[in-house]
Amino acid sequence: MTDVGSEGVPPSHSSLLESLLLEARRYGFLGPGPVTDQIARSLAFTKAVTAAPRLAIDLGSGGGIPGLVLALAWPDTRWIFVDSNQRRTTWLGAAVAKLGAGRRLQVLCDRAENVGRSSWRGSADLVTARSFAPPAPTAECAAPLLKQGSRLLVADPPDHSPSRWPVQGLAEVGLVLEKTHVIETGSGPASISSLVAVSVCPSRYPRRVGIPLKRPLF
Numbered sequence: 001m002t003d004v005g006s007e008g009v010p011p012s013h014s015s016l017l018e019s020l021l022l023e024a025r026r027y028g029f030l031g032p033g034p035v036t037d038q039i040a041r042s043l044a045f046t047k048a049v050t051a052a053p054r055l056a057i058d059l060g061s062g063g064g065i066p067g068l069v070l071a072l073a074w075p076d077t078r079w080i081f082v083d084s085n086q087r088r089t090t091w092l093g094a095a096v097a098k099l100g101a102g103r104r105l106q107v108l109c110d111r112a113e114n115v116g117r118s119s120w121r122g123s124a125d126l127v128t129a130r131s132f133a134p135p136a137p138t139a140e141c142a143a144p145l146l147k148q149g150s151r152l153l154v155a156d157p158p159d160h161s162p163s164r165w166p167v168q169g170l171a172e173v174g175l176v177l178e179k180t181h182v183i184e185t186g187s188g189p190a191s192i193s194s195l196v197a198v199s200v201c202p203s204r205y206p207r208r209v210g211i212p213l214k215r216p217l218f
Contacts, residue, residue: 116145135214
């Protein structure tokens with residue numbers, strides 16, 4: 001296991017971030033467990049890459065995890081937060097404003113399938129996903145957003161099966177599983193799978209809204 005290093009939330013923002021995440025929980029946007037543990041698990045994403053990306057896209061951002069945490073940990077990265085729920089994105093936009101990060105963080109209220117066919121296609125150095133969808137729709141929605149050679153990072157269950165990311169299924173959208181990182185966070189290990197875009201995602205993906213989940217590729 002590797003330890004979470006020095007990258008983290010600046011002390012000047014840590015109290016406000018915790019307050020915002022507690023607010024997200026009151027609205028039902030964030031699951032149970034201490035928010036300090038959720039922040040630590042979000043920071044595990046920073047240990048699965050060697051450098052901060054220039055442009056990152058977070059899928060299913062509504063509760064602010066891991067997007068808000070990573071945006072503070074990587075202060076030079078531009079972020080696109082994607083969520084299809086209007087209440088969550090309204091709250092998230094207000095949270096971004098309170099953190100004073102509106103110049104480099106953009107919130108999109110839209111389906112990931114639509115974003116994958118927008119001007120953001122092929123633009124991201126990194127895509128992140130935590131509790132967004134099962135593996136197949138996550139891969140199908142993320143792959144079109146990635147530049148060739150860039151990465152998708154997904155928070156996986158610690159005891160997940162190796163078959164969770166099948167070679168043939170990933171190849172359909174131009175991805176390969178590079179490595180599953182097991183990272184000690186101080187609140188237990190976090191499992192982060194790193195998938196690399198080894199080829200351009202075919203233009204037929206993502207399929208129309210709802211189909212990746214209803215008819216998964218694997």
